[in-house]
Amino acid sequence: MNAILIGIIVANVLMSYKGFNDLSFFRKYEFHVGSIRAGEQIRMFSSGFLHADFPHLIFNMLTLYFFAPVVIEYLGDFSFALIYIGSLIFGSLLTMLLHKNDYSYRAVGASGAVTGVLYSAILLQPDMMLGIFFVIPIPAYLFGILYLMYSIYGMKAKNDNIGHTAHFGGAIGGYVITLIKDPQLFVDHTLMVVLLAIPIVILFVMEKMGKL
Numbered sequence: 001m002n003a004i005l006i007g008i009i010v011a012n013v014l015m016s017y018k019g020f021n022d023l024s025f026f027r028k029y030e031f032h033v034g035s036i037r038a039g040e041q042i043r044m045f046s047s048g049f050l051h052a053d054f055p056h057l058i059f060n061m062l063t064l065y066f067f068a069p070v071v072i073e074y075l076g077d078f079s080f081a082l083i084y085i086g087s088l089i090f091g092s093l094l095t096m097l098l099h100k101n102d103y104s105y106r107a108v109g110a111s112g113a114v115t116g117v118l119y120s121a122i123l124l125q126p127d128m129m130l131g132i133f134f135v136i137p138i139p140a141y142l143f144g145i146l147y148l149m150y151s152i153y154g155m156k157a158k159n160d161n162i163g164h165t166a167h168f169g170g171a172i173g174g175y176v177i178t179l180i181k182d183p184q185l186f187v188d189h190t191l192m193v194v195l196l197a198i199p200i201v202i203l204f205v206m207e208k209m210g211k212l
Helices: 003-021 023-029 033-037 043-049 054-075 077-099 111-124 140-157 164-181 190-208
Strands: 129-132 136-139
Touching: 003 023, 003 043, 003 054, 003 077, 023 043, 033 043, 033 077, 043 077, 054 077, 054 111, 054 164, 077 111, 077 164, 111 140, 111 164, 111 190, 129 140, 136 140, 140 164, 140 190, 164 190
Parallel strands: none
Antiparallel strands: 129 136
């Protein structure tokens, strides 16, 4: 397995395990709008290595394990690391933008970073098939579009504890950074680039209209 991928997984496991057993550590490094606005910007990064529980951690790390190799194969180690960290930051920035006045808003998880890697992999290899629940086959690009449309619904409905905003921000990060690193995708996968941009455009139109 790739050394950078191993390092990221180990960092997530170690920080999450510490957080599981030390509430003060968890509270100190989780994403919390009030604390970030008070000057603790490190939380926008550190929260991406904490998880709510073992299933949350395992799901994110398994998803990363399955899709990171696609990005590494096409773009290399450095670009993979850039996409992971960049997507984490994009997720935090979008969350901060949309929840800046909700001082009690809290979140943890690598979901933004992992979603960015997933979206990058879909851009790079749009013809691959994904298995929903590891059983139902679905084209990767269709999954990506449906996933972000569901995220928009979740952001609007606000009826669960899932960090939909971070997922969406991470996907934007993975999308943008991948296209910057490999602009030939605009030519080779033009239709996919356009299709995957549709949910992103819808999100910002809804935000401008005050529908979120």
